[in-house]
Amino acid sequence: MVKKVFRNNNEMVKKRNTRFALILGLIAFSLYAGFILSFMK
């Protein structure tokens, strides 16, 4: 997989990087909002 990414290089890698950033960012934000919401009465 790693080899393939490098051969096809830029665009595919960029897309995967952006997808990673979005997913991880979403997880972080959900944790933040979830924590606050869970303590609301």
Place this chain on the structure above:
Amino acid sequence: MSTIAHADHDHHDHKPTGIKRWLFSTNHKDIGTMYLVFSLIMFFVGGSMAMIIRAELFQPGLQFVDPQFYNSMVTVHALVMIFGAVMPAGVGLANWMIPIMIGAPDMALPRMNNMSFWIMPFAFALLLGTLFMEGGGPASGWTMYPPLVLQTGKAFPYLIFAVHFLGISSIMGSINIIATVFNMRAPGMTLMRLPLFVWTWVITAFLLIASMPVLAGAVTMLLTDKYFGTSFFNAAGGGDPVLFQHIFWFFGHPEVYILALPAFGIISQIIPTFARKPLFGYASMVYATASIAILSFFVWGHHMFTVGLPITGELFFMYMTMLIAVPTGVKVFNWVATMWKGAMTFEAPMLFSIAFVILFTIGGFSGLMLGITPVDFQYHNTYFVVAHFHYVLLTGAVFALMASVYYWIPKWTGNMYDEKLAKIHFWLSTIFANILFFPQHFLGLAGMPRRIPDYSVQFTDFNMISSLGGFGYGISQLLFVYIVIKCVLGGKKATSQVWEGGRGLEWTLSSPPPYHSFTTPPKVTKTLMDY
């Protein structure tokens, strides 16, 4: 020797110049350098606050500062050292080293990388600016416990926003590291061939993503409690101040490992190099790191044994804390086993690493003592705690960072540092750090509370010794700055290998490496740990 086919170097080494190079940089090496320089500056800002603290505690009675300012110093010293010195230093090293260790051309998200860095000076401008405000800086301790923290004056919203910004910066940095390691590795660089430093950083990045939002949530709730009429932590409105402690330490304990794991990674790189042997138990090191990270989310209660937890809760947190000693013990065993029968030499990085193994273990043992519930009732909130976490963070994390600078600075600058001066720096640091912190164990056992500007006369002698150690340690670090500047400006030229025993992709690049390295990926065909 590792077999690395075609480690390509870009010879068209175009480099932007002037202020734009740094302001708009997307180059991992430049951003890494900025992180490291920022961290060094913050190390001295936080250090100067420590000097004020130790000067005030040199004798009983109030000498130099009023108690409110003293408490501000204690609070801001901790925030600066944790979020401004140790964490950014780790991120700086990650920026510099991860791409060249895994054969990537840069970090996965270079623009986000730039933003992660440039948020930090603004965050610290907010935080440090509070010291000059009416009512002074935050003085509640870095833990920001309500209701005390809600008494902070105008500094309060600045403190909260500074913490938010630092959290955002750390999360973006972590996303970048994870994306880089998972997507940008060179062909043949399988996960179980990753250098330990990279492994520890990936795990740290996951810890950051899981724990930083929790801190951000907690401080947002503080903000709304103070300004928007909510009662998350206000007992009068149906809230619970102890809830904040639970949430804070759910972040706070993983944070300890966020500071410590990259240090473990550094030591795991350096010891094999200078023992000229592969790291003992590579796989067990990876699993131990992951175990420590997972367990760190289940031990937060050991910071609050005295708040009145149910006995089952206290026992749970005590046993979980004891459990963390197992993977940590595996690591210490592996470092010692790596040195066993190695052809060791004792250059500055190795000296700092050996000191780390010994002194971090002392900090670990006092941590175990604090983790025993009934015993903690005596030690809680005393100088024993201060001694414990400084052994972990100063002679642990900071010593590892010093080791890493001496280890990699020839690669970064292309010049060897002054070994003789570095050894003097090592001995001064080690001796003074112990004079500074070891007596604090005795002060704590004798009952001296932490976070106080004045104390009973029976604590005077140990406090004087501790302060002398503190001043000595502080002055010794000026030597470190001199050694670094001298090395940046010139010195004996470093080879690309730098250290005879160094293994890994970073040593295949020239010293200093080209501005754009691995623009075509190297091919890693055999384990990099091979000797």
